[in-house]
Amino acid sequence: MASTVAIEVSNLLKVFKGKTALKNVACTINEGEMVALIGASGSGKSTLLRHINGLHIGDAGTVYIFGAILQSEGKIHSKIRSLRSQIGCIFQQFNLVNRLTVIENVLVGNLAKLSILRSILHLFTKEEKVQALAALERVGILEHAYKRASMLSGGQQQRVAIARCLVQGAKIILADEPIASLDPESARKVMELLVQLNRQSGITVVASLHQIQMVRSYFDRAIALKDGEVMFDGATTEMNDEKLNELYGTAAEELIMRGHGELVV
Numbered sequence: 001m002a003s004t005v006a007i008e009v010s011n012l013l014k015v016f017k018g019k020t021a022l023k024n025v026a027c028t029i030n031e032g033e034m035v036a037l038i039g040a041s042g043s044g045k046s047t048l049l050r051h052i053n054g055l056h057i058g059d060a061g062t063v064y065i066f067g068a069i070l071q072s073e074g075k076i077h078s079k080i081r082s083l084r085s086q087i088g089c090i091f092q093q094f095n096l097v098n099r100l101t102v103i104e105n106v107l108v109g110n111l112a113k114l115s116i117l118r119s120i121l122h123l124f125t126k127e128e129k130v131q132a133l134a135a136l137e138r139v140g141i142l143e144h145a146y147k148r149a150s151m152l153s154g155g156q157q158q159r160v161a162i163a164r165c166l167v168q169g170a171k172i173i174l175a176d177e178p179i180a181s182l183d184p185e186s187a188r189k190v191m192e193l194l195v196q197l198n199r200q201s202g203i204t205v206v207a208s209l210h211q212i213q214m215v216r217s218y219f220d221r222a223i224a225l226k227d228g229e230v231m232f233d234g235a236t237t238e239m240n241d242e243k244l245n246e247l248y249g250t251a252a253e254e255l256i257m258r259g260h261g262e263l264v265v
Contacts (some may be wrong), residue, residue, distance in 0.1 A: 011062035088165025155186025
């Protein structure tokens with residue numbers, strides 16, 4: 001049976017203030033894959049993710065979501081809201097509203113499905129609240145449902161963000177440095193949760209990471225960017241020291257000497 005293509009990027013070009021951020025980037029990610037984006041800071045990882053969810057518009061090229069055009073040749077598709085509803089986003093700083101409770105933050109995942117009036121007034125049904133509680137239980141923080149988001153640890157807040165994606169009904173999760181602000185144990189729990197959602201629910205996960213050991217531990221495939229270009233796309237088992245040197249240069253030498261720990265460049 002042929003695989004369903006979840007994300008297709010074709011010849012994507014983006015220039016910011018005269019500097020090329022993405023150079024004819026092309027890649028295909030199938031439904032149910034778990035793919036790591038790696039590369040030094042400024043390599044284009046975050047920029048690529050923001051084009052996949054339509055937050056940035058390319059100067060040329062096309063982005064498809066499940067075969068439908070999200071953006072093409074500098075224009076966003078008229079049905080962008082519908083396409084975005086299939087894409088959940090997780091960020092380094094969690095993007096929660098600290099004054100709201102945990103469950104209210106999770107319910108925000110429903111906004112794309114609601115009428116404008118219900119969205120503005122945050123009017124949620126009992127069924128939607130039950131769904132939000134179920135999502136919080138799934139990510140392991142149901143007991144914190146009625147606490148303010150600001151009272152949670154970083155790892156717990158990231159799990160709230162993941163629960164929000166579940167309520168949204170996202171088929172794709174884009175995670176931009178999701179563990180960069182977390183301690184090692186919290187980072188491990190977040191990564192294990194993403195793997196669980198990928199394997200049990202078939203959610204496609206694309207995450208940008210600096211931690212090479214995490215990439216090797218939790219991902220089968222990596223796409224490496226350097227100066228806005230795809231330099232590697234293949235199995236993480238092929239990410240040997242020689243390949244890391246090609247991608248990171250002198251920074252990789254420090255990584256190798258530190259026993260393949262965390263690389264922050």
